[in-house]
Amino acid sequence: MVYQFFSTVVEMSNRAQSSLPLYVQLSELLIREIMSGRLRDGERLPPEREMAVSLNTSVGTLRKALADLTEKGMLDRVQGSGNYIRAKGAAMSVYSMFRLELIEGGGLPTAEILSVERLEKPADFPRFGESAEGHRIRRLRKLNGKPAAVEEIWLDGSYARKLNAPDISESLYLYYRTKLDLWIARAEDSVGVDHVPFWAPDTFGLETGSPAGFIERISWSRDDTRAEYSRTWFDQSIARYFARLS
Amino acid sequence: MVYQFFSTVVEMSNRAQSSLPLYVQLSELLIREIMSGRLRDGERLPPEREMAVSLNTSVGTLRKALADLTEKGMLDRVQGSGNYIRAKGAAMSVYSMFRLELIEGGGLPTAEILSVERLEKPADFPRFGESAEGHRIRRLRKLNGKPAAVEEIWLDGSYARKLNAPDISESLYLYYRTKLDLWIARAEDSVGVDHVPFWAPDTFGLETGSPAGFIERISWSRDDTRAEYSRTWFDQSIARYFARLS
DNA sequence: AGGAATTTGTGCGTATGTATC
């Protein structure tokens, strides 16, 4: 019985800490369960009423959490049948904000850290966060092993004194969540063209200064403050940007 | 008292026709009110409880409709203050699915119809709709009067026998809604590069065959069927694509 | 084939918390 376990966790992460709305806590609890693999792809959740009881909450509140998961693409809700985990969506959700795919479709995204430094924010950046400094993370991004993009992410300095480069590894957002308790909730992208930056490694397909696809992004945390600013240059001959709108 | 009026409209569009969920009907009712200008930008709605009474529904149901409007960017909900119309978002919402802006930001989008024809769907298209035929709409899109993109939209043939070109004019989606009762609910975009099609008019900045930004899109109606397939070529030197993710 | 049981969807009502005015 999985629920007994849930119940415990919720008790802990509930009264104890953040005083975030209960439905948010539930949503995040379930996300953690999925991410960690304790809830597997395709697995069916217990009926809402049972779950609500074990989680010591009401059906309505649980439903709001489940709706949130659905929106995130990590859950299928089927009337008359049940609620089904979509860990694929979850695996994607690790990269959920990564919006590049191979032109032929798909492609497993991986990342290779080039550098992590704490620096003054450049003056010409849009405003984000409260600190005058930021963590600059440069990465080489690959799709199915092929270098597809270079990426420079600026995380506001207030979220940590120092970032631990090895810990970041593949999933930056997972690191944010687990180590910094920072939940990226939404982002705005702007896609155009720009010149490949001078620091792009030789392994990247395009030469420094040549034109490439360009993504500019601002990300908000769940408390609706701008947390992150990032820029991505991608090789348009092998990758393209995609988005779901509503 | 605006609500009395609401009440009437809801009565009509409620029991009478579609049997869509009440909260969807309410949401659409409000959208129509905003679009038509009867609800103005910045205007404050009556308190939820009053509104619920006048609309002859419950607060919970109304709240679900309002949440929908919020998601669509047409409403600001401020705790302790009130609900405020954002007709800008609505004006945008006419083009809500239009995701191009000037590189310097913004730009008023307009459209000029090049051709409207009913044709066999090309075989190499992704599947959408049930008809073997589709309406092919070609448009020149401008931002602040500057030609920024050419666009080819294929609407499935089942939604109308024939489209009336003059009626379409600026807002295709408004036409869908008002004349065809087709509500585009969501879309998936894929952004890359492609060659400008041969039919692009001379007024378009780029020459036929030269590379341009390229958006491929599939759109779903609110009953979750694929209704539309479209392709857009845009001049990357003056426009860029933007998206809000979550 | 069909009906009963199960499960989510919709809608209503209410009580309490919290931000705004």
Added chain:
DNA sequence: AGATACATACGCACAAATTCC
């Protein structure tokens, strides 16, 4: 400080879709 108004949370009844016998 008090009133107003949205946010959260709980619970119930019935509808609609699915599943199972």
